[in-house]
Amino acid sequence: MKAAILVGPARFEIAEVDRPEPGPGEVRVRLEGTGVCASNVEPYEGQPWSSFPGAPGGLGHEGWGVVDALGEGVTAPAIGARVALLSERAFAEYDVAPAEALVELPEALAGRPFPGEPVACAMNIFRRSDIHAGQTVAIVGIGFLGAILTRLATDAGARVIAISRRPESLALAQAFGAAETIAMDDHWAIIEQVKQLTGERFCERVIEAVGKQWPLDLASALVGMGGKLVVAGYHQDGPRQVNMQDWNWKGIDVVNAHERDPAVHRQGLREAVAAVASGRIDLDRLLTHVYPLDRLGEAITATRDKPDGFVKALVTYA
Structure with missing residues (x-):
């Protein structure tokens, strides 16, 4: 798969790496895309405690996509289900997460980008x-x-x-x-x-x-x-x-208000899916800029500098 690797301050390389394999209780997702978070900016620019290179796909944590492999003991969600997930290496074409960290997306969200984590x-x-x-x-x-x-x-x-x-x-x-x-x-x-x-x-x-x-x-x-x-x-x-x-x-x-309890985070994701699917929250006006993976640095720079009309950037995978 293709994955972005942060190899130095403000410098990504796109590399071909092995797809991750889901372990027991995990699910692999073929990602359609991920959001870019404002929390990506400082690590991207380099902090005193930073070390390089980072993990393939590292910093990405707002992904959505389609389940394509199940680890041992996992029966749901099924292969082919479209999901939002809570993971840590979503600046790549595939990522893995515990099965309980995924929420299936309903038909109302079919074909729509959904960075569920934020x-x-x-x-x-x-x-x-x-x-x-x-x-x-x-x-x-x-x-x-x-x-x-x-x-x-x-x-x-x-x-x-x-x-x-x-x-x-x-x-x-x-x-x-x-x-x-x-x-x-x-x-x-x-x-x-x-x-x-x-x-x-x-x-x-x-x-x-x-x-x-x-x-x-x-x-x-x-x-x-x-x-x-x-x-x-x-x-x-x-x-x-x-x-x-x-x-x-x-x-x-x-x-x-930053939650670190996985159960609470998952509860928020379930509520997020319901709120957007029902129309309570309109994401269309908020997802303003879309980039391919090889322009991830531009997406993070835009997140920092906020060009005209900017609210949130997405990185999408063909």
Whole structure:
């Protein structure tokens, strides 16, 4: 099979390698494609602890495709079933995963790309956020994840204030149900706007979905007394500082919404499939850029730089 191998900072090579064989309890999937995650950017560029070369297909974890081989003891899903999977080496034409880490895709999703893992993350973050009707929810950072969370929070009856850098991101937030939008350009001006919009109460819930220091600082400042700060951004470029005095004074709860329990992750994937199949979440507007495997570096660069109209990149396999 063809697989991308990260051989150095910002340098992939496409190699012919042996297809992986499923072990006991595992399933092999012939991948149709995979999403590109913002968490791919820093490892791609190289971190102080990086080592090279990486594993064939490494960093890819948002795949979907067709089951083509079953390991010992596996009876379902059947060969030929179209599935989304939770795996770790999806920047390749085939990947393997435990059978329980796959969710079959219904007929409603036939022929449609489905990077299920990030939608599963959104479902799990939403559950951890404990959002209810009548609350005001600020979402800092509107990309793929922020847009889906805007839709879910709005459907729950919350009033969403979307905060993001790009005008097109704010327009996306409006399309997904945001009641108000604020350009993320001036820290103190944003705080004042949210203060006015909430009658000086600020927000019961604030979701930080960027993964950088300033958005985390801003999100912290927007949480009202006794509210919840939900960290959905993936912080992987070094330690963070927090305003503990402010957290103490306001008595807020802080939720790290990155799930590592496999059972919870699978639950999110099942919910993701149901939400997209039912039309509750519209992925068509979010899957904006498509690349072949030999342009994977471009896909990750676009994920970092966000060219006009960009929300999420896919890598697809012929």
